[in-house]
Amino acid sequence: MGILGTNKTEEEHLRSAAGVDESSGVRRQSSSSYTGSSAYETADEYDEQSMADEPQQRAAVSSEGIAPGAVTDSVVPTVSPSDDDNSTIQEPTVLRDTESAVNTVEDFEAPELDGEDALNRRYTIERIATHRSIDEDAEAELRHELTKNSTHKSDGPEAVEISSLQWDGPDDKENPQNWPQWRKWHVTFSVAAICLCVSLGSSLYVSGVPELEHHFKISQELAIVGLTLYLIGLAFGPVFAAPLSEMIGRQWIYIVSLPVSMLFTMGIGLAQNIETILILRFFCGLIASPAMAIAGGSISDIWSPDQIGFAMAMFCLAPFLGPILGPIIGNFAAEYKDWRWTMWVSLMFSGAALPFVLALPETYKPVLLAKRAEKRGIKLVKPEVNSEYVKKVLVFTMLKPMEMLFVEPIVLVFSIYIAFVFAVLFGFFEAFPIIFISVYRMDQGISGLPFIGVGFGLMLGVVFYIYLDKVYYFPKNADGTRGKRDENGNIIWDAPESRLFIGKVGAVCLPISLFWLGWTSRKSVHWIVPTLSGIFFGFGLILIFFTVILYFSMSFPPSSVASALAANNFLRYVLAAVFPLFTVQMYERLHIDWASSLFGFIALALVPVPFVFGIYGAKLRGSSKYGYAAFFKKLAADKAAAAAAAAQATPAPQANDTTSSSEKTAEDGEFAVEKDVSHKA
Incomplete structure (x- = not known):
């Protein structure tokens, strides 16, 4: 099975249909951030040659995506490195693009990639070259959908x-x-x-x-x-x-x-x-x-x-x-x-x-x-903002996130997971006063201080994540670059499931903290002991949060990532809104030990989630309606439709047309350059 979750044969077919050239690649630049960390941008520095090529790409490609299937003229300046390793822009050449703006750079050489990396190259090349984040790419696609087939005023x-x-x-x-x-x-x-x-x-x-x-x-x-x-x-x-x-x-x-x-x-x-x-x-x-x-x-x-x-x-x-x-x-x-x-x-x-x-x-x-x-x-x-425009806004901002919440197992399960943990945090607003005022007879002001343990755990989780990111996911190489490389110096791309390790650590910490809190909150045990349980809770909470964000951003194209995160955000706050309403009654009837243990047993039942997705995640992504496999199938279909439309629109050559092919190409090139210059802002 390939990284995409499909078999190798299907990945080869998708690569071919989407027009991905196996002989070319992309040295991707990324970060540890969930916003800039796309599925397969897993090196956060270019090598020396990539850095020299970067100005070429940024000058060549518009930073706003064009819908798959659009026909555009793209001007790509050629670059020759100078003596001081800075790139100078030479006279531009013209590329005719019948797929999307992401296909305008064809001569960007890098180590050969395979599987999902090769498929993803065609989609991410323009965003990486222009330093675009997932947020910007998702917003560009939203803007395109809102304006597509709409009337305009100018x-x-x-x-x-x-x-x-x-x-x-x-x-x-x-x-x-x-x-x-x-x-x-x-x-x-x-x-x-x-x-x-x-x-x-x-x-x-x-x-x-x-x-x-x-x-x-x-x-x-x-x-x-x-x-x-x-x-x-x-x-x-x-x-x-x-x-x-x-x-x-x-x-x-x-x-x-x-x-x-x-x-x-x-x-x-x-x-x-x-x-x-x-x-x-x-x-x-x-x-x-x-x-x-x-x-x-x-x-x-x-x-x-x-x-x-x-x-x-x-x-x-x-x-x-x-x-x-x-x-x-x-x-x-x-x-x-x-x-x-x-x-x-x-x-x-x-x-x-x-x-x-x-x-x-x-x-x-x-x-x-x-x-x-x-x-x-x-x-x-x-x-023009009309009823059709408003309808598209509602579909993109409300209906799609809700649909993903119910039809995408990755989104549904992980959203429930982080929503539960977040809701327990808000349940603590009622549980902590019961524990530290009723049991330890603290004044109201003092009873809030045990939350310091949760805050300390959050900060430890951030430090742990940054350490893993710098040392394990993006280690520094001898030449100063970052990212895993093989013996030939080629970048090794991680599958999305690699980021689930963070969640596995957090998942184990959460039930420990809840059982710890429940069975140490008694007069015979010093108050510092249940307070220290908050460190494990905060540590597990932030790691689960990072895992959800990273796994979503690596499993779906940017516009779908935005919808998945919106669905996650909605469920997280709705569930957190409900928990405080019954927390007091639960602690009064079940008492501190079993009420906290009830949360602990739920957290314990959720521990296998990152482990299960580590095994079956690739298969689920391969069959996903909004995953990368489905995206590339759509890209291939759009390409085929655009090619068919272009073939129908191309007039038959006239007998009296004596203009040579080379002259025609030169004229088209001059027109494209003039048009690009006039549109430059």
């Missing part, structure tokens, strides 16, 4: 598509990946701060629940609904994030969502009845969530694939640290002030981040290029 017949715009060159200072380091880190820490503030708002509220019950004379279940509605808002908000960022970019989503969510937080703090609190909590989560949904895209906008790994790993920590910091800080605020101060603390965190957020620059490439094109007087084609 200023005249000379208007051009945004996807045809390109940076002036590899050193273009307006390209976010060429920004100075301080500016990149400003963006990184600012968007991480937004995610921290939004996730912090979920758990801070829980600290004020006891006083809410007393103040408004309500049940504990009704008070907890404020957390449930906030998480439901976080689940549904990202549905609107992708199409919204397509139209207005990322900058305005940050600038608008954070201040508006702060106003809703202020309204909660000033509310005089529980009905107002619950309604405002839902809208607070709904409005704040789009910023979280696009934050990963902002990171991939500014960091090149060989730099993004560390930045993304640190960034992924923020949404998990938020719920951990909530009880640690909020319990003291609720004890020494009142429940309203949990909202004021949330406002303080958001207010501290607000100046940096307001100073965030736009990083989304199509928006930046469109603005520059308009300044240069280039007219752009703009899609």
Whole structure:
């Protein structure tokens, strides 16, 4: 069986049908990040010759994908290395592409690849050459689907598509990946701060629940609904994030969502009845969530694939640290002030981040290029937002993720897994007070400190992941490059199942932590012992999360990865919204030992998941409706359809046509060059 999950014969057939030349290859550049880590981009540095060729590829190919089956003229400058190893662009040549924009580079030489790597080359070559991430590629495909077969409005017949715009060159200072380091880190820490503030708002509220019950004379279940509605808002908000960022970019989503969510937080703090609190909590989560949904895209906008790994790993920590910091800080605020101060603390965190957020620059490439094109007087084609456009948005952002959740075993099982673990974390907001207040007689403020153990475990998990990434998955070679190589120096590509090792370690840690917590939480055992169980829980949680993200990104093409992650995000927050509603009753009826053990037994039943997918994952991917095998079958069908359409549209040669073939080719080439120059932005 091949890496794709299909047999070798079928992979050979798909390679041939998709037009993949076995004699050519791609030296891929990637990172450890889930955003930049596609299925088969597993080396995060080019070798010396690849680096010399990189400017050629970036100058040659548009960074926005063109749909398979489209017929385009692509201008590929030839490159000759100079004495100082820098590449100089010579006179361009013209390639006629009848498949997709990813097929425009045919002369990129590299070690010979086989199986899925050869199949994937045709799809990933343009993205790797231009440093495009999975987020950018998925958004490009979404933009194409939204504008395909739609009416357009423009200023005249000379208007051009945004996807045809390109940076002036590899050193273009307006390209976010060429920004100075301080500016990149400003963006990184600012968007991480937004995610921290939004996730912090979920758990801070829980600290004020006891006083809410007393103040408004309500049940504990009704008070907890404020957390449930906030998480439901976080689940549904990202549905609107992708199409919204397509139209207005990322900058305005940050600038608008954070201040508006702060106003809703202020309204909660000033509310005089529980009905107002619950309604405002839902809208607070709904409005704040789009910023979280696009934050990963902002990171991939500014960091090149060989730099993004560390930045993304640190960034992924923020949404998990938020719920951990909530009880640690909020319990003291609720004890020494009142429940309203949990909202004021949330406002303080958001207010501290607000100046940096307001100073965030736009990083989304199509928006930046469109603005520059308009300044240069280039007219752009703009899609008309009508009912058909809205329908496509709903299909891409809602229906496809839900379909993948039910028809793709990989998406369904791993989404349930991480959703359960995430929900247990939110269940701890109710379980920890029962354990550390009822059993160990801690004050409310002190009872939040055991969450430090979970936070420490999260940080250990990130360190462990980065270590594996640098030492095992992308080891440094003697020549300074990274990535596994054979005895001939050729890169060795890992199958997606190789990343399941991280999940196997995390899967074993989770039930250990839950049984540990349940059977050591008693007066005869020092409080530090159940607190230390949180280290194993945080460690296992972050490793399972990394595994899900990596395995999804390596098992599906980018647009399907986006839908799979959207489905995962939706289920994760919905399940987390439900767990706190019954956690207290469960711990009261089953007691601490068996209630924690019930979670432990579920976690124990889920331990085989990464091991089972390690055995059967390739077969499941091979039969997947949205996997790479299905993608290449579609690519082959599109190629055949485009070739048939081109054959029908080609007029028969006229007898009086005395123009030679070479003259005709030269004329076509001149026209293509002129057209490319006129569309350059």
